[in-house]
Amino acid sequence: MSVRTLFDKCPVCKKGVVRKPEAKSFFEKVGAALNSGKYICDNCDSSFTYTKIQPLTNFEFYKLNVAKEEKNKKHDGRNLSLHEWNVILKNENLDLLEWVEKTNNLPKMNFDIEKFILDKNESSVWYGASTLCEERMIRKYDSGHAGIRLAKGIYVGKSVGHAESHPELKQIDAGELMLTTQRLMFNGQYKNYSIKLKDINFLDKWTDAIEVGKKSRQKTMVLGIEEPDKWFTLTQKAIQKL
Numbered sequence: 594m595s596v597r598t599l600f601d602k603c604p605v606c607k608k609g610v611v612r613k614p615e616a617k618s619f620f621e622k623v624g625a626a627l628n629s630g631k632y633i634c635d636n637c638d639s640s641f642t643y644t645k646i647q648p649l650t651n652f653e654f655y656k657l658n659v660a661k662e663e664k665n666k667k668h669d670g671r672n673l674s675l676h677e678w679n680v681i682l683k684n685e686n687l688d689l690l691e692w693v694e695k696t697n698n699l700p701k702m703n704f705d706i707e708k709f710i711l712d713k714n715e716s717s718v719w720y721g722a723s724t725l726c727e728e729r730m731i732r733k734y735d736s737g738h739a740g741i742r743l744a745k746g747i748y749v750g751k752s753v754g755h756a757e758s759h760p761e762l763k764q765i766d767a768g769e770l771m772l773t774t775q776r777l778m779f780n781g782q783y784k785n786y787s788i789k790l791k792d793i794n795f796l797d798k799w800t801d802a803i804e805v806g807k808k809s810r811q812k813t814m815v816l817g818i819e820e821p822d823k824w825f826t827l828t829q830k831a832i833q834k835l
């Protein structure tokens with residue numbers, strides 16, 4: 594963290610500049626060093642504290658602490674990414690999803706991440722750390738028996754009643770996920786996937802993941818992410834807007 598000015602215009606009062614406090618004396622310098630993660634508005638005294646949520650260098654979160662009596666305390670105590678604070682700043686204090694809902698638009702976030710190369714007519718919508726899981730059928734047999742698999746969990750042959758099959762979710766990779774206006778891209782340690790939004794035929798959300806189904810693919814992909822609501826709503830909106 595070496596940025597001096599966090600916001601040219603404070604998201605709380607829209608008047609001041611939010612920056613790192615300048616040390617005037619030696620003792621202030623010591624104090625400032627202790628609070629090096631803190632950015633303060635020179636007008637309303639609201640402060641933003643840098644917090645690291647995900648181990649990703651491009652994702653910076655800042656927690657707001659409204660210090661003064663301000664009319665709009667809506668975002669007090671909230672811990673949002675720099676990109677989201679910028680959405681609030683530019684869009685009349687609306688949260689990202691509120692803004693998406695109200696304007697029926699997708700945010701253009703301009704995440705500048707080397708690993709994801711975008712087309713000219715494509716822009717980034719959301720980005721974050723992700724795991725990739727796949728549902729796999731695990732088959733168990735009693736020794737000496739073998740059945741013929743007809744469908745999920747149904748077997749015929751001598752071993753009826755002995756063989757069983759159940760789906761198991763396996764994490765197969767970990768990396769980063771990016772949603773753009775055209776694609777959902779996973780960049781993992783071992784595998785890269787680029788799913789065109791127009792090919793998605795199934796989308797669901799869990800408390801810690803989104804599940805994505807693709808036309809040509811039998812199994813769905815389960816992408817473990819933080820804030821599934823955000824990923825789900827933004828992906829859904831991006832598909833609608835194709």
Ligand SMILES: [Zn+2]
Pocket residue numbers: 603604605606607608609634635636637638639
């Ligand atoms: Zn302010």
